[in-house]
Amino acid sequence: MNEQNRNLLFAILLSIGVLGLWEYMYAGPQRERAQHIAEQQRIERGVQNPTENVPGTPAPQSAGAPPEPAVVANTSMTRDQAIAATQRVAIDTPRLKGSINLTGGRIDDIALKDYRETVDPNSPNIVLLSPSGGPMPFYADYGWVAPTGANIVLPANNTVWTPEGTGTLTPSSPLTLRWDNGQGLTFRRTIAVDNDYLFTVTDKIDNAGTAPVSLLPYTLISRHGRPQSQSNYVLHEGMIGYLGDEGLQEIKYHDIEEEKLRSLSVTSGWLGITDKYWAGAIVPPQNEAITARFNATAGEVPRYQTDYLLAARTVAPGASTEVTGKLFAGAKEKRILDKYEAEQNIPRFELLIDWGWFYFITKPMFWALDSIFHLVGNFGIAILLVTVAVKALFYPLANLSYASMSKMKKIQPELVAMRDRLKDDKMAQQKAMMDLYKKEKINPAAGCVPILIQIPVFFALYKVLFVTIEMRHAPFFGWIRDLSAPDPTSLFNLFGLIPWDPSTVPFIGHFLMLGIWPIIMGFTMFLQMRLNPLPPDPTQQVIFTWMPLFFTFLLASFPAGLVIYWSWNNTLSILQQASIMKRQGVKIELFDNLKGLFRRKPKPQE
Known part of the structure; x- marks a missing residue:
């Protein structure tokens, strides 16, 4: 399996995993709550x-x-x-x-x-x-x-x-x-x-x-x-x-x-x-x-x-x-x-x-958030600082990962030439790629490490935000008055300028509550993915192009504190990856990739 297909497979598995997480944490509970509404109203x-x-x-x-x-x-x-x-x-x-x-x-x-x-x-x-x-x-x-x-x-x-x-x-x-x-x-x-x-x-x-x-x-x-x-x-x-x-x-x-x-x-x-x-x-x-x-x-x-x-x-x-x-x-x-x-x-x-089955992660996460909260007086700031601490704790692993990704970018032209030269002999192509990775001391799976680190932290923070009363009605700044609740604003009523509640729309109302912080999160995810050039395969391009939008709508219904964490984590990852790429002598192609995304492709000649 070549590197591009490996990345595609991992992206698909991650998307399926997040969809399962959404079903487990939100969609399923929503259906069960709806079943009890009639009984609750009768009892009340x-x-x-x-x-x-x-x-x-x-x-x-x-x-x-x-x-x-x-x-x-x-x-x-x-x-x-x-x-x-x-x-x-x-x-x-x-x-x-x-x-x-x-x-x-x-x-x-x-x-x-x-x-x-x-x-x-x-x-x-x-x-x-x-x-x-x-x-x-x-x-x-x-x-x-x-x-x-x-x-x-x-x-x-x-x-x-x-x-x-x-x-x-x-x-x-x-x-x-x-x-x-x-x-x-x-x-x-x-x-x-x-x-x-x-x-x-x-x-x-x-x-x-x-x-x-x-x-x-x-x-x-x-x-x-x-x-x-x-x-x-x-x-x-x-x-x-x-x-x-x-x-x-x-x-x-x-x-x-x-x-x-x-x-x-x-x-x-x-x-x-x-x-x-x-x-x-x-x-x-x-x-x-x-x-x-x-x-x-x-x-x-x-x-x-x-x-x-x-x-x-x-x-x-x-x-x-x-x-x-x-x-x-x-x-x-x-x-x-x-x-x-x-x-x-x-x-x-x-x-x-x-605390759940992963209490060994959830309880330390709560302890860190609560301790910092008592120093700074704001759980939102505590989330930002804990994210920095987690980044610092796993910096050596992330550094190796981003360094490996940077080396992969440097040898990308050689990999492309190798695939073209050996396109009719897949076995020889795979062997040549492995030999090149070994020669350059590159681990092709290292790019998965930052995401694998983020998943348990994401789940632990979600659990803390959801079950601990200390997070209930904890404000951040501006319109976020409860970090344990979703962002209350919505793009579909122009963030409150139109006197209409999108959440009242049957069946799809929760998807229409697309607040400011979920949009910020989606934008930072989009920028992070554009640090690297799009893969040559058209199918992979479509997946990587639309994935930030998919996650934007998905996380819109999650607690605001979790979306703020993800946005801040993406921002820190962009800065960290850009710093490592610069140190490795790899060109940061963010703006070139953005231009290429919107550049109109010429029509093929008849």
Whole structure:
């Protein structure tokens, strides 16, 4: 295979690879999102299954097991109406606001003060937990279950707890709830919260009766309705846990709907339900054996639940017992997760962030970006500086590659003459070429090295931009207000001069969102390819001519931070290659190639 055909094959394979990447990261997720839009709209209107139980009725459960995923009423209440329908104690911390539901003693109303739905500073705060009775319930619940055959009145989801004392739950003011079952048992639930996202819940039983009582403590997180996922291909959303020797558990919503129930007996760990940027996770005592479960209940509105059950506690007459668990309800910030992992002894808690299979590249990439961000105060600048650092790190390899490419240009006339001389003897032509490469100490495959280096960096940066909340709504300069979102401008409405949104066009709207940065990227790619003369084969010429335009439209739907990286990387590569070519004494033919591209070719003589 000669050099030109090798380059053509590599270009085709690269294009196929990028098309596959686009299908994997964008087109596939877009189709799946579209399938869930109707269901999401129905759920947000509050339409529920008319056969479900009324609020406050305990869901059916097996003895000695946590309640099954709870059911909700046939109601069209809004979230605010559902909150107003019950007695509550407010939550107010530096980073959270919401309330504790005295009916059931649930943590079911949490909003994040530091995060909003859009880049508009006046847009609503992100809502994480929501109560039963409104749209998309998502809450944490605690309680006790009795062994088989026991006849003990226990607090349920319709139990109204009495707060001991008055005031708001704050980091300095824990909340204690009390309930008496009328059979000599007094239940107390003390809820404390730190300055970030961690709740500590202690359930205590005082036995004033005449007989010992044996009960099993449980904790659960329940979600009603499947949320609209960002991308089931690029990151995990759904049920998650890290459970002792069983390791990391990642179960997508549709998988648990088919599996129904997954139960694991382990010691130590955590489990919960995760979204792209937010999560609710329950953490049992790390030195006790637990039965951890992931389960789903089918219906018009599917219900999902993660829970754990501890061993029975026996409370003698006149004695008491208590159990403490923790609840994480907040944003998946790397710094916060690392802190909880270290200070609270929560194993591998940072796995709430989906770093992917290539975490050994993704995590160092995030560390570099985050470290530089704290120095310069702008993630866009951090991307540019990290690109320079990556270029410097791989400079020796790239230098050898570009030097080899420059030598190839120098011997190009000799190669052309050789092909013409031996055009009828392919074997002799290939042998002569190999001999020439060996004589000149040229590696013909060296030109692939810069691209091979760029692909894993490209993917790692894409993953970081997509999954880390630190990149969410991170601005650059000018019109780029969110590096994790595509460039919002479009050539097809003259970059905002025409009051029309091209993205509204059915089926092809995302292709019409061709912003300024994707155009810059395509132009730099075009210049980079014009540093070398077009191959003599007409088919190869067409491919290399149109490839920058193809990539321009392809990357237009990718995060702006990724397109800025690619543009900057292309610019640095042009400067690096031109410098090496000049040092090797090879003519830089950029302007000649540009002239040749637009020069009109003479018509062949009749």
